[in-house]
Amino acid sequence: MTGKPAILVYDTLLAHIVRRLETHFDIVFAKRNAPPAISPEDAARIRGAAIYGRFGAEWIDILPNLEIISHFGVGYDGVDCAAAARRGIVVTNTPEVLNDEVADSTLGLLLSTIHRSFAAENWLRSGNWLKSACPLAPLSLKGRTVGLYGLGRIGLEIAHRLEPFKVKIAYHTRSVRDDVGYDYYPSLLELATAVDTLICIVPGTADTHKSVNAAVFSALGSNGVFISVGRGSSVDEDALVTALETGTIAAAGLDVFYDEPNVPERLMALDNAVLWPHVASATVPTRNAMGDLVVDNIIHWFADGKVLTPVPETPAPKV
Numbered sequence: 001m002t003g004k005p006a007i008l009v010y011d012t013l014l015a016h017i018v019r020r021l022e023t024h025f026d027i028v029f030a031k032r033n034a035p036p037a038i039s040p041e042d043a044a045r046i047r048g049a050a051i052y053g054r055f056g057a058e059w060i061d062i063l064p065n066l067e068i069i070s071h072f073g074v075g076y077d078g079v080d081c082a083a084a085a086r087r088g089i090v091v092t093n094t095p096e097v098l099n100d101e102v103a104d105s106t107l108g109l110l111l112s113t114i115h116r117s118f119a120a121e122n123w124l125r126s127g128n129w130l131k132s133a134c135p136l137a138p139l140s141l142k143g144r145t146v147g148l149y150g151l152g153r154i155g156l157e158i159a160h161r162l163e164p165f166k167v168k169i170a171y172h173t174r175s176v177r178d179d180v181g182y183d184y185y186p187s188l189l190e191l192a193t194a195v196d197t198l199i200c201i202v203p204g205t206a207d208t209h210k211s212v213n214a215a216v217f218s219a220l221g222s223n224g225v226f227i228s229v230g231r232g233s234s235v236d237e238d239a240l241v242t243a244l245e246t247g248t249i250a251a252a253g254l255d256v257f258y259d260e261p262n263v264p265e266r267l268m269a270l271d272n273a274v275l276w277p278h279v280a281s282a283t284v285p286t287r288n289a290m291g292d293l294v295v296d297n298i299i300h301w302f303a304d305g306k307v308l309t310p311v312p313e314t315p316a317p318k319v
């Protein structure tokens, strides 16, 4: 022990983060998605945590001197912010630095889903092209109306990227925005009824939990395309699979799932679904930028008691 503040770090966190943290702090590694396994001595000396995904009361309650939880990712639905707030612990996340990457990925997922790029490449790689032309993609982006469920930092970047594709754009959020000209719908069902393409980019919360359900898919319709890049918890995944199997909707492109990394076999068997392993922000430059924000929040906290990006549930002095 060096007398430096001790930081608990999930063992699968980006190496870039660990390298930077090691120069300033003592590191105590912990297994992610496993019950806490830490000595009482280490638990007592830990003052910060660099984590991602789940970090619940089972961790917070055994770290008596924890001051900051720095989450790698803008969505921090796995962190028990209520438990942190009760203890006066600040939680930080990594907003803004990934907006463009996720928006770019979303357009890629949308186009891959509509043009069935995966099927076309498989057609070539399997040698079928030597025998016959690749089957036509049944759908096109041309003439579509795209609804955004969520129009925040990332949703707005997605909308801006959609404009050159000459599609109509609409959205549903809890409060209407006065800085955009897109059609607003006060409910998700009304939005789904009005569009043929739905992009989910809302946080995982109690309100959004399984909000994209069978009624929404029915309203989206048989020419419907569903793109999921927010949280899998916002989607009734059984209803989605059934909608794809029965032709209630035409296709889906999914970057997030209800029980990651587990994906239902019924979904894996479908040829009208594009499935990505939660990679919308997964490029080296963007993940390094996210990682820098994780580290800089911790460095600032111990240097001057301020942070760059506190979450709303645990307000703290900002740099």
Ligand code: NAP
Pocket: 074, 075, 076, 095, 096, 098, 102, 149, 150, 151, 152, 153, 154, 155, 172, 173, 174, 175, 176, 201, 202, 203, 204, 205, 207, 208, 229, 230, 231, 255, 256, 278, 279, 280, 281, 282
């Ligand atoms: P943000 O700026 O906070 O935007 C969230 C948007 O969702 C806002 O427009 C908000 O508007 C809307 N919203 C929230 N709750 C709602 C509800 N119950 N009903 C309708 N609309 C609701 O967040 P962001 O930075 O854009 O990120 C959004 C989410 O994307 C993150 O929380 C994360 O879960 C996910 N994400 C996924 C990836 C990936 O790799 N796939 C990467 C980054 C982020 P109102 O407050 O007006 O309702």
Ligand code: 8YV
Pocket: 052, 053, 072, 073, 074, 075, 076, 098, 278, 281
């Ligand atoms: C990351 C994300 O994959 O930022 C988010 O909310 O979903 C992605 O950028 C994830 O948070 C890292 O676990």
